[in-house]
Amino acid sequence: MMNVLAPVRRDRVIADLPPCFRKEAALHTRPAFHPTVASACQEQRTGTVGFKISKIIVVGDLSVGKTCLINRFCKDTFDKNYKATIGVDFEMERFEVLGVPFSLQLWDTAGQERFKCIASTYYRGAQAIVIVFDVNDVASLEHTRQWLADALKENDPSNVILFLVGSKKDLSTPAQYSLMEKDALKVAQEMQAEYWAVSSLTGENVRDFFFRVAALTFESSVLAELERSSARRIGDTVRISSNENDLYLSAPRKKPKCCQ
Numbered sequence: 400m401m402n403v404l405a406p407v408r409r410d411r412v413i414a415d416l417p418p419c420f421r422k423e424a425a426l427h428t429r430p431a432f433h434p435t436v437a438s439a440c441q442e443q444r445t446g447t448v449g450f451k452i453s454k455i456i457v458v459g460d461l462s463v464g465k466t467c468l469i470n471r472f473c474k475d476t477f478d479k480n481y482k483a484t485i486g487v488d489f490e491m492e493r494f495e496v497l498g499v500p501f502s503l504q505l506w507d508t509a510g511q512e513r514f515k516c517i518a519s520t521y522y523r524g525a526q527a528i529v530i531v532f533d534v535n536d537v538a539s540l541e542h543t544r545q546w547l548a549d550a551l552k553e554n555d556p557s558n559v560i561l562f563l564v565g566s567k568k569d570l571s572t573p574a575q576y577s578l579m580e581k582d583a584l585k586v587a588q589e590m591q592a593e594y595w596a597v598s599s600l601t602g603e604n605v606r607d608f609f610f611r612v613a614a615l616t617f618e619s620s621v622l623a624e625l626e627r628s629s630a631r632r633i634g635d636t637v638r639i640s641s642n643e644n645d646l647y648l649s650a651p652r653k654k655p656k657c658c659q
């Protein structure tokens with residue numbers, strides 16, 4: 400059982416905004432947390448954010464490495480034998496972001512077709528969608544569009560943040576990898592997703608990726624909370640937006656081309 404009162408592990412404390420992986424496909428490229436968010440945290444005006452659990456769903460083809468990715472981060476383990484996820488599984492991770500407790504519920508879903516209808520009933524209410532493909536398998540990249548479309552059917556596209564994650568980076572040569580990355584960046588841009596490449600075998604980028612997920616989910620939760628509380632105060636909706644390169648947090652998401 401997770402003890403919600405115990406202090407957060409020291410290696411789950413986020414004091415600065417972790418950087419993106421590729422500037423060409425990032426949710427935003429600001430070097431620090433949104434100033435409105437930073438001051439709200441400093442003044443302890445984050446409302447219910449510190450008590451909430453954010454749901455993150457992880458989807459993608461069978462055997463691309465979704466379970467291994469979550470296990471590398473949450474348990475620091477790696478299993479080379481494939482055991483299909485049946486339906487869904489989840490892990491909890493507690494963070495502290497800018498001094499505020501913040502929990503992620505990571506939902507590991509099944510990629511196998513026959514378990515898909517069970518898994519999809521758990522898609523609803525996600526704050527972030529992580530779509531995984533294998534960097535050595537171009538078909539799995541092509542299928543990410545369908546995974547996104549299915550996940551968005553159960554969620555409000557304007558309220559969810561997206562990550563496209565290439566897995567098993569250890570199995571590709573630098574030349575193969577960079578060839579594939581060109582395509583992956585295009586797909587990520589089209590989806591308005593942030594792109595990452597990881598290896599659960601070596602651990603490369605795994606922690607950095609989840610820290611980025613936690614930080615960006617937190618940032619958008621605080622912005623949403625501030626918007627709600629100011630709407631309550633003045634009886635109208637106030638949009639908190641930034642004029643910087645902030646494609647995803649302020650602009651309402653258009654339905655991506657790939658899921659029409």
Ligand SMILES: Nc1nc2c(ncn2[C@@H]2O[C@H](COP(=O)(O)OP(=O)(O)OP(=O)(O)O)[C@@H](O)[C@H]2O)c(=O)[nH]1
Pocket residue numbers: 459460461462463464465466467468478479480481482483484485508509510511566567568569570597598599600601
């Ligand atoms: N070399 C290497 N193998 C990996 C990596 N990640 C996963 N694998 C292997 O790929 C296989 C599938 O991994 P899983 O994590 O079970 O895949 P999954 O996406 O959860 O599959 P489903 O649950 O069926 O949807 C296993 O044999 C893993 O050991 C990685 O980063 N590098």
Ligand SMILES: [Mg+2]
Pocket residue numbers: 465466467482483484507508509510
């Ligand atoms: Mg699995």
